[in-house]
Amino acid sequence: MNDLYPNFSFSVTSQNGGARTGVIKCPHGCIETPAFIFCGTKASVKGLFPDQLLNAGTQIILSNTYHLMLQPGAEIIQKAGGLHKFMGWNRPLLSDSGGFQIFSLGHGSVSDEIKGRRPVGRSPSVIDIAEGGVLFKSYVDGSQQELTPEKSVDIQRKLGVDFMLTLDECTPYHADQEYTEQSMQRSHRWEKRSLDEFIKCNDGTQSIYGIVQGGVYPEFRQQSADFVNEQPFFGIAIGGTLGSTKQQMYDIVSECVGRIDRTRPVHLLGIGGISDIFHNVESGIDTLDCVSPTRIARHGGALVAPLHRDNKNREHINLKRSMYEIDGSPIQTDCGCYTCQHFSRAYLHHLIKANEMLALQAITVHNVTFINNLMSLIRDAIRSGTFAKLKDDWAGD
Amino acid sequence: MNDLYPNFSFSVTSQNGGARTGVIKCPHGCIETPAFIFCGTKASVKGLFPDQLLNAGTQIILSNTYHLMLQPGAEIIQKAGGLHKFMGWNRPLLSDSGGFQIFSLGHGSVSDEIKGRRPVGRSPSVIDIAEGGVLFKSYVDGSQQELTPEKSVDIQRKLGVDFMLTLDECTPYHADQEYTEQSMQRSHRWEKRSLDEFIKCNDGTQSIYGIVQGGVYPEFRQQSADFVNEQPFFGIAIGGTLGSTKQQMYDIVSECVGRIDRTRPVHLLGIGGISDIFHNVESGIDTLDCVSPTRIARHGGALVAPLHRDNKNREHINLKRSMYEIDGSPIQTDCGCYTCQHFSRAYLHHLIKANEMLALQAITVHNVTFINNLMSLIRDAIRSGTFAKLKDDWAGD
Numbered sequence: 001m002n003d004l005y006p007n008f009s010f011s012v013t014s015q016n017g018g019a020r021t022g023v024i025k026c027p028h029g030c031i032e033t034p035a036f037i038f039c040g041t042k043a044s045v046k047g048l049f050p051d052q053l054l055n056a057g058t059q060i061i062l063s064n065t066y067h068l069m070l071q072p073g074a075e076i077i078q079k080a081g082g083l084h085k086f087m088g089w090n091r092p093l094l095s096d097s098g099g100f101q102i103f104s105l106g107h108g109s110v111s112d113e114i115k116g117r118r119p120v121g122r123s124p125s126v127i128d129i130a131e132g133g134v135l136f137k138s139y140v141d142g143s144q145q146e147l148t149p150e151k152s153v154d155i156q157r158k159l160g161v162d163f164m165l166t167l168d169e170c171t172p173y174h175a176d177q178e179y180t181e182q183s184m185q186r187s188h189r190w191e192k193r194s195l196d197e198f199i200k201c202n203d204g205t206q207s208i209y210g211i212v213q214g215g216v217y218p219e220f221r222q223q224s225a226d227f228v229n230e231q232p233f234f235g236i237a238i239g240g241t242l243g244s245t246k247q248q249m250y251d252i253v254s255e256c257v258g259r260i261d262r263t264r265p266v267h268l269l270g271i272g273g274i275s276d277i278f279h280n281v282e283s284g285i286d287t288l289d290c291v292s293p294t295r296i297a298r299h300g301g302a303l304v305a306p307l308h309r310d311n312k313n314r315e316h317i318n319l320k321r322s323m324y325e326i327d328g329s330p331i332q333t334d335c336g337c338y339t340c341q342h343f344s345r346a347y348l349h350h351l352i353k354a355n356e357m358l359a360l361q362a363i364t365v366h367n368v369t370f371i372n373n374l375m376s377l378i379r380d381a382i383r384s385g386t387f388a389k390l391k392d393d394w395a396g397d
Numbered sequence: 398m399n400d401l402y403p404n405f406s407f408s409v410t411s412q413n414g415g416a417r418t419g420v421i422k423c424p425h426g427c428i429e430t431p432a433f434i435f436c437g438t439k440a441s442v443k444g445l446f447p448d449q450l451l452n453a454g455t456q457i458i459l460s461n462t463y464h465l466m467l468q469p470g471a472e473i474i475q476k477a478g479g480l481h482k483f484m485g486w487n488r489p490l491l492s493d494s495g496g497f498q499i500f501s502l503g504h505g506s507v508s509d510e511i512k513g514r515r516p517v518g519r520s521p522s523v524i525d526i527a528e529g530g531v532l533f534k535s536y537v538d539g540s541q542q543e544l545t546p547e548k549s550v551d552i553q554r555k556l557g558v559d560f561m562l563t564l565d566e567c568t569p570y571h572a573d574q575e576y577t578e579q580s581m582q583r584s585h586r587w588e589k590r591s592l593d594e595f596i597k598c599n600d601g602t603q604s605i606y607g608i609v610q611g612g613v614y615p616e617f618r619q620q621s622a623d624f625v626n627e628q629p630f631f632g633i634a635i636g637g638t639l640g641s642t643k644q645q646m647y648d649i650v651s652e653c654v655g656r657i658d659r660t661r662p663v664h665l666l667g668i669g670g671i672s673d674i675f676h677n678v679e680s681g682i683d684t685l686d687c688v689s690p691t692r693i694a695r696h697g698g699a700l701v702a703p704l705h706r707d708n709k710n711r712e713h714i715n716l717k718r719s720m721y722e723i724d725g726s727p728i729q730t731d732c733g734c735y736t737c738q739h740f741s742r743a744y745l746h747h748l749i750k751a752n753e754m755l756a757l758q759a760i761t762v763h764n765v766t767f768i769n770n771l772m773s774l775i776r777d778a779i780r781s782g783t784f785a786k787l788k789d790d791w792a793g794d
Binding site for chain 2: 042043044046047048049050051067071072076079080081086087088325326328338342343344346347349350351353354356357358360361362
């Protein structure tokens, strides 16, 4: 496998229960795991310059193949010297396959699904799924577009990211057992084709992750883990539906990780609440990505430690609330981010009410710093054998 | 006058034709003039953190009394320790009196006026103008509000800015001679009341500018300059309508500056095109403010030197244009701003098309840096006696 990925490596550096720390090396640097991957959907983490991401401790970000293939198009990014150069981010980059957005636009987010809010039925953007690939409608202009495993790899090749994902079908959680099995098997064939295409043009500068599918059915998850284990993917991602409750999600992830070849880095797709991070890291997850820290920032939500919360059911405070109108303290007193060092809650509240975009930028800076600091705390705790205590402090009942 | 402003001073350091350099000292630092004052209308220069403003070479910004008195309210800012602390900007700050917005909302901008686009009639936000002050409708909730000269000074006192402006009526340029004269005389009475109110509560931490009114009538401009000269204002601003053409604006400004007591700093309100900066600095203007550099950035317009323009009638390039889709060069090759050092025109074009707010932030960073660099070039040219040459290069026909 090292022949396929001469410029990549993964090593586990410590273990504490199911949780572990490690280092992923890639052409654009090292990633200390467990690590969070922030979403820069359209080649931009909304509202942040690359130097602000770095100052916030960010190790790696991702962009979405679905969005970039439609606007500006992979060729334009390739001509610009690849996505790193195009967006001014010279650190590790991951791209997804494009599948998730095609299948989920119209479905709502994974977190909607987990909260039982996900509507029934196939995404309205999907025109047809066949053995060859998927036909869908562009969100930019409604035009008909096709994505195949080969095309997805070709696009990600042009983007020049460090880590690619294989194309798979994301089945909704209410898919029945028969459909889930057929879909998983087709995803496996797509993953194989993705890998073949990857190997055909591999120049050693990129790597590819396989994805474990199988929906909410443990036997399929095992089959899928076995399939991915047998293929020379650099890393393994856990995708598809993770059920309708958080507990079901934790169980499915735990099931998958238990079966996965753990000499490779394991990524969990689309999960990123604070409590979710702790539960899944405990199961052995090395990296996670989610829009939530940056998305809730744009809705006025600032992540805080349990001690600072104003609602025990939420992991953030909502700075739109009138209680913050004259609150002269920062989001979190002991946070070292630019926002907490310079702005009060009252100022952020004002900026939100005044529709000033600086509000969204400032809270995003905080949330990204917050999550990066949290991942650093988690790594320290794993190294020192105190992960269970940290998890109890942050995600205990 | 030094008794009134013990912590303020102004000195002229060099002269080149009508243009001059100088230094304004105030409690939050020194301002090298000629200087540009950027608009942070609602306590935020849209899209920029204070450190980005500083890195862009910004010396001073302004906020608008009209907006802040309505949201969040002067008391909240006072309780937060004043506007500097509230917005995290520890450098010089100016506030206007609130009058301009009350009278101009609905009228369009001063640049609309100069371009002849300004609609006829009084602003729909004004309910009544009387000797006491002005009644107007809040843009936030439509409620009826009153602003008097005393109240404007009181609000600006609470904001704690370094430089206040007196309340005046901004008459539209189509106001007839009789109305313009009556309005000017009332503005003078309001300015006197503003100054009295200022002196009553003066603690030495703030200063106040008078405003020369008189519309497009040279004799009124002279009368108004004479009036302001006689009052112990720290500085003198040129306000009101400046005519319907750029040449008329330059002539009125030149007329005013010729009559003003030039031992004090002279500010020109609401003007900030590149060519306008050169013409007015040549007339002896020390500071100018305008929303234009930051506003055009939010519409995809990046300021460039004459050599780099794509349309000789515009001082900026429009990055929305499809000609920039694959343009790998920065906005301006020799610009040292973060945006030009990290982003190509193609990336900025993509961000605009993708509705990413980073586009607006990045172009704003460039435009603010650009104007600050231009003012620095202008100061150097005045000092070295080459201002006429520089003006010819940048604003020649």
